[in-house]
Amino acid sequence: MTTPFYVTTPLYYPNAQPHIGSTYTTAIADTLTRYHRAAGEEVFFVTGTDEHGEKMLEAAREAGLEPKAFVDGMAERFSSTWKQLGFEYDRFIRTTDADHVRAVQHLWQTIYDRGDVEFREYTGRYCVGCEAYLTDRELVDGQCAQHLTEPEERSESNYFFKMTSYFDDWVEHLESHPELVTPTRYRNEALALMKGGVLGDLCITRPVERLTWGIPAPWDDDYVLYVWTDALVNYVTATGYPEAGWEERWSGVHHLIGKDILKPHAVFWPTILRAAGLPLFQGLHVHGHWNVENQKISKSLGNLVDPHVMDEKYGFEGFRYYLLRDMSFGTDTGFSESGVVRRINDDLANDLGNLLNRSVSMTGRYFDGVVPEASEPGELAEVATRVAADVDRHVREFSTQRALTALWELVSAGNKYVDAQAPWKLAKEPEQRRELERVLYDVLESLRITAVLLAPFLPGTAARILGSLGDPPTAATLAEATRWGGLPAGTSTQVIPALFPRIDTD
Numbered sequence: 001m002t003t004p005f006y007v008t009t010p011l012y013y014p015n016a017q018p019h020i021g022s023t024y025t026t027a028i029a030d031t032l033t034r035y036h037r038a039a040g041e042e043v044f045f046v047t048g049t050d051e052h053g054e055k056m057l058e059a060a061r062e063a064g065l066e067p068k069a070f071v072d073g074m075a076e077r078f079s080s081t082w083k084q085l086g087f088e089y090d091r092f093i094r095t096t097d098a099d100h101v102r103a104v105q106h107l108w109q110t111i112y113d114r115g116d117v118e119f120r121e122y123t124g125r126y127c128v129g130c131e132a133y134l135t136d137r138e139l140v141d142g143q144c145a146q147h148l149t150e151p152e153e154r155s156e157s158n159y160f161f162k163m164t165s166y167f168d169d170w171v172e173h174l175e176s177h178p179e180l181v182t183p184t185r186y187r188n189e190a191l192a193l194m195k196g197g198v199l200g201d202l203c204i205t206r207p208v209e210r211l212t213w214g215i216p217a218p219w220d221d222d223y224v225l226y227v228w229t230d231a232l233v234n235y236v237t238a239t240g241y242p243e244a245g246w247e248e249r250w251s252g253v254h255h256l257i258g259k260d261i262l263k264p265h266a267v268f269w270p271t272i273l274r275a276a277g278l279p280l281f282q283g284l285h286v287h288g289h290w291n292v293e294n295q296k297i298s299k300s301l302g303n304l305v306d307p308h309v310m311d312e313k314y315g316f317e318g319f320r321y322y323l324l325r326d327m328s329f330g331t332d333t334g335f336s337e338s339g340v341v342r343r344i345n346d347d348l349a350n351d352l353g354n355l356l357n358r359s360v361s362m363t364g365r366y367f368d369g370v371v372p373e374a375s376e377p378g379e380l381a382e383v384a385t386r387v388a389a390d391v392d393r394h395v396r397e398f399s400t401q402r403a404l405t406a407l408w409e410l411v412s413a414g415n416k417y418v419d420a421q422a423p424w425k426l427a428k429e430p431e432q433r434r435e436l437e438r439v440l441y442d443v444l445e446s447l448r449i450t451a452v453l454l455a456p457f458l459p460g461t462a463a464r465i466l467g468s469l470g471d472p473p474t475a476a477t478l479a480e481a482t483r484w485g486g487l488p489a490g491t492s493t494q495v496i497p498a499l500f501p502r503i504d505t506d
């Protein structure tokens with residue numbers, strides 16, 4: 001039995017709407033899931049909402065609702081958006097779900113029983129935005145570096161997880177297993193947080209006299225668990241933890257996150273897993289931020305980029321292509337609507353759409369729409385084989401950008417091939433009939449393989465291409481489906497409306 005591929009997005013904090021950042025993370029997870037499933041692997045894709053904590057309670061109050069009614073509405077907004085955009089997750093987990101509450105209490109009781117939780121009197125500087133106490137070394141000019149606000153001094157008695165006692169072990173392990181946190185710069189950031197004495201032990205509770213909206217600490221009714229110590233556990237909850245058999249799914253887990261939540265994922269989470277005696281994740285993959293006109297996306301700036309609006313204006317797959325194609329995984333990228341339009345016009349309408357349209361049109365004109373006989377595999381077959389291997393490698397390295405760049409080498413090779421072979425000239429010479437068959441077969445077959453490889457990225461577009469090619473038989477695995485020669489001669493093709501109509505930019 002091979003290791004299943006289990007991918008998670010962060011649980012989105014539903015005091016804001018779905019925006020470009022959460023749409024991007026979820027689109028990558030959806031693409032990876034579809035790819036691994038097509039490759040014949042067992043897959044599991046989990047997303048959801050993080051519903052507890054002080055900020056959520058405030059947002060509910062502002063909306064004039066009870067917290068549960070408020071988060072019910074917000075969770076629905078996220079799940080219905082993802083469904084509308086075509087994301088095929090296996091579970092939408094909510095931190096208010098009963099099985100999650102059980103898993104969280106079980107895990108923290110385990111850590112408590114092992115002696116890694118301590119009750120302490122504490123005075124510290126508390127950032128409401130972070131919902132956390134910050135150490136001196138985390139402050140920049142007395143302010144939280146992320147929220148640019150001055151933390152308030154608070155005095156409380158709370159439970160602490162002796163997180164720092166796990167740092168040496170995790171640092172050593174991460175240094176010898178660099179693949180656990182990618183790209184490299186984020187591994188280095190995580191190591192710096194632990195080596196420099198920047199972080200202290202983790203305060204894992206809040207007194208109920210101050211906050212009741214949380215999961216009760218199982219060993220003390222006067223406390224609820226801190227929102228991060230609750231939310232991170234969802235990744236194991238979704239495997240069925242602590243019921244028997246949960247480890248199998250967990251053995252293939254990869255987390256996808258944005259760089260703003262590196263600390264909880266690269267420091268809190270692995271040390272929590274260690275303390276609870278659970279195996280580590282297989283990979284933590286960190287992407288950069290989308291900046292709109294060079295500002296970080298934020299609710300207050302009103303520059304969220306609503307995926308519904310993008311869907312209405314451009315069709316979601318055009319926007320999805322832009323997201324997956326334009327951001328180099330790990331680095332920040334500027335978002336612009338003109339960038340979306342350019343990708344749709346250049347890559348999708350021109351390169352891909354035209355290749356399909358002219359190939360199928362010529363098949364109609366010269367062969368009554370029927371796929372001609374194949375010859376020996378030629379230059380396009382070679383490109384297709386190389387591209388399929390490249391796409392596979394890049395997808396497994398979480399780089400959708402490199403994968404799509406590689407795939408477009410096949411599209412562009414197809415266009416160059418048609419231009420160079422000039423079927424319209426061959427068609428004028430009856431003795432070139434066999435040559436004309438060879439050329440058109442090769443380009444149609446390259447389009448079939450393009451569609452098979454494109455399907456995880458743009459499922460609707462790929463289905464339309466395959467429909468235009470007469471819905472050739474599908475294969476059980478991606479390796480078989482991308483083998484040259486899968487398009488049977490005699491298949492009836494049909495010209496379809498433009499895959500992506502050009503968007504007028506005047």
Ligand SMILES: [Zn+2]
Pocket residue numbers: 127128129130131144145146147148
């Ligand atoms: Zn903060």
